[in-house]
Amino acid sequence: MxxxxxxxxxxxxxxxxxxxxxxxxxxxxxxxxxxxxxxxxxxxxxxxxxxxxxxxxxxxxxxxxxxxxxIGLDNYRRLLSDEKIALSLFNTAYYTVLLVPAQILFSLALAMLLNEAGRSSSFFRTAFYLPNMTPPVAVGILLLLLFNGQQGLINMALGWVGIDGPNWTTDGPWIKPGLILMGLWSVGSTVIILLAALRNVPAELYDSAKVDGANWWQRTMKVTVPMISGTIFFLVIVNTIAGLQTFTEAYTAFFGAGTYSNEAALFYAIYLFQQAFEFLNMGYASAMAWLLFVIIMIITGIQFLVSKRLVFYEGDDK
Incomplete structure (x- = not known):
């Protein structure tokens, strides 16, 4: 045998x-x-x-x-009863949930335009990235100038089309939308990263989609977005973490003089800074910092779990 x-x-x-x-x-x-x-x-x-x-x-x-x-866990118990903790967390979550998708969509639109710009794309890449070089303190001051309810450029432009603009910097409901719009000022780095991802999408995929009769929207949703989903996921993670820690622009615009009382702009990092360096409650501020760290870790973990269904990587079998 x-x-x-x-x-x-x-x-x-x-x-x-x-x-x-x-x-x-x-x-x-x-x-x-x-x-x-x-x-x-x-x-x-x-x-x-x-x-x-x-x-x-x-x-x-x-x-x-x-x-x-x-004092043991007293600082953490105090977090549960501090009303401003809940308020600042709500303001921060509101800002981040609206800002991050707006940044991604706006940046993707600009990156797709740049991808078709040809030789002039070098100039526009530089132009889009320049606002990232602006110091955050200057951006906070610029926010007050642009969004001034009486003489700001934004309300002047709205007035040209017959819209009576709100008081962006004094009316509570409009403070966070104004900050979100101002957050789109510095999307240059996101645009550059998305542009690099777009240029790595194989042209053969677009050619095949055209042969199959796909229009521009179908090519975008079925080819472009899946092929750059890994980059989009990275940017969502990074921008979410940055949004949850936002501080300088809002603090400069609304708390720099130390007299502002509208709590619509009280973000978590600002309240943490106040506790640490204005009220000298460094122990309590440290507990706040660890709470923010845990929140960021939980949100990032959830994003990674969700990404398993939504993010495509080249070589995946799914």
Whole structure:
């Protein structure tokens, strides 16, 4: 009776690694560690240690002047009863939920126009990216100038078409929409990333879709969006995290003078800053920071779970 041949054994599994090869690998490892050592030291001192220390401070009553006094979970219990925590979280969520889709859609529209611009695309890429170079403090001041209810450019433009614009900077219901519109000022980096993704979509896919009779909208939804969905997902993650931590523009526009009382612009990061550096409740502010960290982690985890159904990666079998 014929016998089945045994599969050949992997020679690399039986032959011991040569001493020269092991020494070379150790040298390469030491060289790699030496090159990344400055980053490790910097990250440990300026990132890891502050994170761990803020976790300790969140369990203390600390006013910066006196030594921290351990109080256990009192700061976290206080979070549950602080009405401004709920208000600031609502303002931040409202802002982020509306801003992120608006940024993605607006940036995708600009990127698709740039993709068809030909030689002039270099100029427009630079023009779209320049607002990202504007300091956030200047953007906050610009917001007050553009959205001024009486003499602002936005209301002047609306008046030309017969629309009586609202008081963007004083009426509570219009403050966050004004900030959202101002957030579209700096979409240049998102546009550039989406443009790079669009240029990596194989032209053969569009040609096949045209042969099948697909119109522009069908090509966009069935070819473009799925092929760049990984990039869109990355931008949604990054912009969501940035939206949840928004601070400078709103603080400059509405809290810089220290006299503004309309709480429609009170974002979570602004309230955290006030607790830490205006009221010197550093322990309570640390607890707020850890709450924000947990919220961001939960939202990011949910986004990753949802992405398994919505995001296409080249080489996927689904």
């Amino acid at each position: 014929a016998t089945l041949a045994r599969p050949a054994r992997d020679a690399s599994a039986t032959v011991p690694m040569r001493p020269e090869l092991r020494r070379r690998q150790r040298r390469n490892l030491r060289a790699a560690l030496l090159f990344i050592l400055p980053w490790i030291i910097g990250a440990s001192i300026f990132t890891v240690w502050p994170i761990l220390y803020s976790g300790y401070l969140s369990l203390t009553d600390y006013d910066v002047i006196n030594a921290p006094e351990f």
